[in-house]
Every structure is written in structure tokens, then in C-alpha cells.
Amino acid sequence: MxxxxxxxxxxxxxxxxxxxxxxxxxxxxxxxxxxxxxxxxxxxxxxxxxxxxxxxxxxxxxxxxxxxxxxxxxxxxxxxxxxxxxxxxxxxxxxxxxxxxxxxxxxxxxxxxxxAARKITCTGTTEPDVGSDPRAVKTRADADGDDYVLNGRKMWITNASICDVINVTSSVGKDERGLSRMMRIVVERDASPFEAHEIPTLGLRQGHLGEVVFENCRVPKANQLGQVGDAARILTLTWLANRPILGLCAVHMAEAALQAALKYAGDRVQFGRTIGSTQLVQEMLADISTAITTSRLLCYYALSCIDNGDRANQISAMAKRYAIANCQRAVSLAMEVHGAMGISRELGLERYYRDIRMLPIPDGTNQILTLIEGRELTGTQAYRV
Ligand SMILES: Cc1cc2nc3c(=O)[nH]c(=O)nc-3n(C[C@H](O)[C@H](O)[C@H](O)COP(=O)(O)OP(=O)(O)OC[C@H]3O[C@@H](n4cnc5c(N)ncnc54)[C@H](O)[C@@H]3O)c2cc1C
The missing domain is CATH 1.10.540.10 (Acyl-CoA dehydrogenase/oxidase, N-terminal domain)
Structure with missing residues (x-):
């Protein structure tokens, strides 16, 4: 090791x-x-x-x-x-x-x-009524000659408003358990126009998180990916690595917040001494640093399990949930070290505070990740009846 x-x-x-x-x-x-x-x-x-x-x-x-x-x-x-x-x-x-x-x-x-990023792309799975349970997707793909006709809405899609190509998770009907028979189809915006607009959000404001509307959008059948029913498996496989990577995005923010807090604690004088020489400020710095190191190691470990071909469902869910929750607290503590300066726009920590709040949601909410861990531990799935 x-x-x-x-x-x-x-x-x-x-x-x-x-x-x-x-x-x-x-x-x-x-x-x-x-x-x-x-x-x-x-x-x-x-x-x-x-x-x-x-x-x-x-x-x-x-x-x-x-x-x-x-x-x-x-x-x-x-x-x-x-x-x-x-x-x-x-x-x-x-x-x-x-x-x-x-x-x-x-x-x-x-x-x-x-x-080459000459074209911008995204994956549209989430819908106004469909979030944590992607197998409930309602966006319909109806066969008509050489085309599918898409009808439905996608929400909270990264890169949606600026995309040239969207990979859409759609339904071609229900299976015997009432779950959608899911199919992926690539929609090229030039050839198959659709509406997309931004949804203003708390954080990550220079990015794009949008809603997409398909109304009788004709897409060639030649753009269907894989076989009907494959889509859920590929979604799950890619989530495994996405989760620790989102955890490392939280680590990035907590690390930047720690560097700012260390500098401020060394410069700021109250009661005739630097605040960094007081025990309680040192405790905050120690807690921030512990959150960063444990989160980083857990995320690296989860990624190396994937590289080794181990079953990584539990560790990947654990890494995202742990890293984001602990780094969220770390960013907040770093703001506390700065007193009122911590909440100023000038310092920039408030931006991390808003940005990091966006991360528990995509690719598995905290609750869904907890239940994935529980399923891996007990063999019993608690999120689907
Ligand atoms: C920054 C960001 C980027 C995103 N990018 C994309 C993207 O590119 N493509 C895409 O398709 N989607 C994307 N999403 C959407 C994201 O995947 C969904 O928001 C997410 O799956 C949760 O769905 P929901 O918001 O509808 O919440 P819901 O599923 O409605 O959940 C609401 C609450 O109920 C809890 N809950 C739900 N089911 C259970 C259960 N069985 N047991 C216990 N608690 C439960 C959840 O944990 C949550 O707290 C993005 C979201 C964000 C914030």
C-alpha cells in the first residue's frame, strides 16, 4: 500500500x-x-x-x-x-x-x-416529475417511419442551454413491473430543433443548468444508442466514477478555503495576538484540514477500486456523500475563521459556500447514496418498493 x-x-x-x-x-x-x-x-x-x-x-x-x-x-x-x-x-x-x-x-x-469540444453535449435524464428514480422517465419516443418522435421535458441538465447535442433518456413503454423501458437517443439540435433555457440557481452561476422541451421532435432512428433496456446499466456504470470526482470538486473548494483561513489566522490580530495562536481557531483549522485529508483519501481510494475492477458501488457512494458533507462544513468553518470578512463578496468564500451546496444533488442525493451503501451492506434495497 x-x-x-x-x-x-x-x-x-x-x-x-x-x-x-x-x-x-x-x-x-x-x-x-x-x-x-x-x-x-x-x-x-x-x-x-x-x-x-x-x-x-x-x-x-x-x-x-x-x-x-x-x-x-x-x-x-x-x-x-x-x-x-x-x-x-x-x-x-x-x-x-x-x-x-x-x-x-x-x-x-x-x-x-x-x-474535441467543437460541439457541446449533455445527458438529459431528470424530468420535472422524475429525479432519483430514472426508471420512471416519461419523455416518450414513439416510432414513426425512419424516425422517433420525442415528446417530454428534461430539467436540471448540465450544459443544456448551450448544447449542440443531447443524449436523451426516453421511454418506449413500460415493462411488466410498470418501469419504463428506457432507450437512449442522440438528438442533434441543428437537425432536430428543441427549446432549452437556463434555470437560475444558488451556485455554479457561470455554468449552465437548464430545462429542455421536446415537442414532436423528430429524431432519426439511426441515432438510437444500444438496445432498449441497456440505458440503466450504462448510467449506473458512469455514476461510479462521477461520484468520487464530485467529492474531489468539494475537496478543491475546501482546500482553497483552508489556504485563505490559514493566511487570515496568521495576519489577523485580536486581543493583542494573532487569532491563529488561539486554541479555538486552531481547532477550526484542524477540523478543516482533517475534512480535506479524509475526503481526498476516500475519493482517491474509491477511484482506485474502480481501476482495480472491484465492486465499487458502496465506496463510490460513501466517497461522494462523505466528502461533500465534510467539505461543506469545512468551507463554512473557514468562513467562521474570517469573522464578518467570511461572508463578504470581496473574499470569495461565500461563492464556494453557494457552489458546494449544489453538489449533494447530482449523480445521487445524500439519501440515495446512503441507501446504496445500506443495500451493499445488507443485500436489501430500501429505496424501491
Ligand atoms: C448541479 C446539478 C447538475 C445536474 N446535472 C444533471 C444532468 O446533467 N443530467 C440530468 O439528467 N440531471 C442532472 N441533475 C439533476 C439531478 O440528477 C437530480 O436533481 C437528482 O437526481 C435528484 O432528483 P430531484 O431533484 O428530482 O429530487 P427527488 O428525487 O425528487 O428527491 C427529493 C428528496 O427526496 C429524497 N428521496 C427521493 N427518493 C428517496 C428514497 N427512496 N428514500 C429516501 N429519500 C428519497 C431525495 O434524497 C431528496 O432529498 C443535476 C442536478 C444538479 C443540482
Whole structure:
């Protein structure tokens, strides 16, 4: 067992950090922090990430992807600003799902533009009435000649309002248990126009979280991915790595908050001494640091279990739930170290406080992740009757 990163892993992290400071941060800084980036700006950000292999991380090299071990992918994603992590993950996971579900002809048709981020993409599963239980999707795909006709709404979809291509989870009817027979279909916006708009939210405001409406949207049957019924399996497989990666996004924010708190605690003088020399402020710093180290290690461990081919359902759910909850508290404690300055817009910690609050929801809420852990421990599934 070796708890140290290799020299190569550190170099890869440095390279992503350099890209962030030279190429990506200037784009974020040039735009309103409280409004979604213009599409061209986000496309540029994704294209920089593509040069590092972040958009095709889980596509094998033989198929033109970066073929990264998931641990390395996580180590890289940890270095990105949170709003970029979500946009990259939305794009990359869609690329991965299309790769694993498609025919050679479909891969050639869709993937080069998506992996290079010349086109922006997303996965639409959640709906106004369908969240944690994706097998209840209502968006209908009705066969009509050479097309499917899509009708329905998708909500809370990362990258939706700026996407060129959306991978839609739809229903082609019900099985004998009353669950949707799910099918994936790739909808190209130019050829099959649909409406999409932003939903204003608490955090990650430079990103895009939107609603999509399909009204008699005709999509060629040639865009159907895989077989009817495969969709749930591929969704679940990709969630396994997404969860610790979202945990590492929380670690990124808590780490930045710790660095700010350490500096402030060393500079700020009250009662004739630096606040960092008082026991209770040191306790807050120690708690923040403990949250970061335990969360980071758990997320790395979950990712390495996936690379080893172990059954990772429990550890992956545990990593996301633990890291986000503990890093959320860590960000809040770092604000507390700053007194009133902690809540100022000027300092920037309030932005992490809002951004991190977005993370417990996608790819499994805290309650669903808890129940996945429970299922793995007991063999009994408690979330579906
Ligand atoms: C930042 C962000 C990005 C997202 N990106 C995407 C995306 O790209 N594509 C996409 O399709 N969706 C996306 N989503 C949507 C996300 O996947 C859903 O919001 C999530 O699955 C939860 O669904 P819901 O919001 O409808 O909550 P619900 O499922 O309605 O849950 C409401 C509450 O009930 C609890 N609950 C539900 N069922 C149970 C149960 N059986 N036992 C105990 N508690 C339960 C939940 O934990 C929660 O607290 C995103 C959401 C966010 C916030």
C-alpha cells in the first residue's frame, strides 16, 4: 500500500493547474461571476480541457480517447475550478456513454466533434416529475417511419442551454413491473430543433443548468444508442466514477478555503495576538484540514477500486456523500475563521459556500447514496418498493 502520488501523477496535476491559471481562469475572470458564460467562452474552456484528455478520459486510446485510469482522471479534475468541473463532467460523461452504447458508425459520426469540444453535449435524464428514480422517465419516443418522435421535458441538465447535442433518456413503454423501458437517443439540435433555457440557481452561476422541451421532435432512428433496456446499466456504470470526482470538486473548494483561513489566522490580530495562536481557531483549522485529508483519501481510494475492477458501488457512494458533507462544513468553518470578512463578496468564500451546496444533488442525493451503501451492506434495497 502506497499513499503517495507518483512523480508522473504530480506532473499531470501540475500541468492541469498551469492550464487553469494560464488559459481558463482568465476566461472566467473576464465574465460576470453571477451569469452563465457565453457559449463561445464555455466552448473555449472545454477545448482547453480537451487538449489535456479531460473530455475523452474514459474512452480507450484505441478509439481515439485519452483512456485515463479513473484515479488519474480524478486527480486532474480536482484541480479545476468547480464550475468547469461540472461542465467537463457533463460533456465527458456523455462522450463516455455514447462511446459505450454506440455502433462504429455512430462513434465516427458523433464522437470526434464531441471529444474535441467543437460541439457541446449533455445527458438529459431528470424530468420535472422524475429525479432519483430514472426508471420512471416519461419523455416518450414513439416510432414513426425512419424516425422517433420525442415528446417530454428534461430539467436540471448540465450544459443544456448551450448544447449542440443531447443524449436523451426516453421511454418506449413500460415493462411488466410498470418501469419504463428506457432507450437512449442522440438528438442533434441543428437537425432536430428543441427549446432549452437556463434555470437560475444558488451556485455554479457561470455554468449552465437548464430545462429542455421536446415537442414532436423528430429524431432519426439511426441515432438510437444500444438496445432498449441497456440505458440503466450504462448510467449506473458512469455514476461510479462521477461520484468520487464530485467529492474531489468539494475537496478543491475546501482546500482553497483552508489556504485563505490559514493566511487570515496568521495576519489577523485580536486581543493583542494573532487569532491563529488561539486554541479555538486552531481547532477550526484542524477540523478543516482533517475534512480535506479524509475526503481526498476516500475519493482517491474509491477511484482506485474502480481501476482495480472491484465492486465499487458502496465506496463510490460513501466517497461522494462523505466528502461533500465534510467539505461543506469545512468551507463554512473557514468562513467562521474570517469573522464578518467570511461572508463578504470581496473574499470569495461565500461563492464556494453557494457552489458546494449544489453538489449533494447530482449523480445521487445524500439519501440515495446512503441507501446504496445500506443495500451493499445488507443485500436489501430500501429505496424501491
Ligand atoms: C448541479 C446539478 C447538475 C445536474 N446535472 C444533471 C444532468 O446533467 N443530467 C440530468 O439528467 N440531471 C442532472 N441533475 C439533476 C439531478 O440528477 C437530480 O436533481 C437528482 O437526481 C435528484 O432528483 P430531484 O431533484 O428530482 O429530487 P427527488 O428525487 O425528487 O428527491 C427529493 C428528496 O427526496 C429524497 N428521496 C427521493 N427518493 C428517496 C428514497 N427512496 N428514500 C429516501 N429519500 C428519497 C431525495 O434524497 C431528496 O432529498 C443535476 C442536478 C444538479 C443540482
Amino acid at each position: 502506497d499513499f503517495q502520488l507518483t512523480a508522473e501523477q504530480r506532473m499531470i496535476q501540475d500541468s492541469v493547474r498551469r492550464m487553469v491559471s494560464c488559459d481558463i481562469q482568465p476566461i472566467l475572470d473576464a465574465h460576470n461571476p453571477d451569469a452563465p458564460l457565453p457559449k463561445e467562452a464555455m466552448r473555449q474552456v472545454l477545448q482547453f480541457c480537451s487538449t489535456q484528455g479531460l473530455i475523452s478520459a474514459r474512452v480507450p486510446e484505441a478509439a481515439g480517447g485519452a483512456g485515463l485510469p479513473t484515479l488519474v482522471y480524478g486527480l486532474m479534475m480536482e484541480q479545476l475550478p468547480p464550475v468547469v468541473t461540472l461542465a467537463v463532467l457533463g460533456q465527458e460523461v456523455t462522450v463516455t456513454r455514447i462511446h459505450f452504447e454506440s455502433t462504429d458508425e455512430q462513434r465516427e459520426r458523433f464522437l470526434p466533434d464531441l471529444m
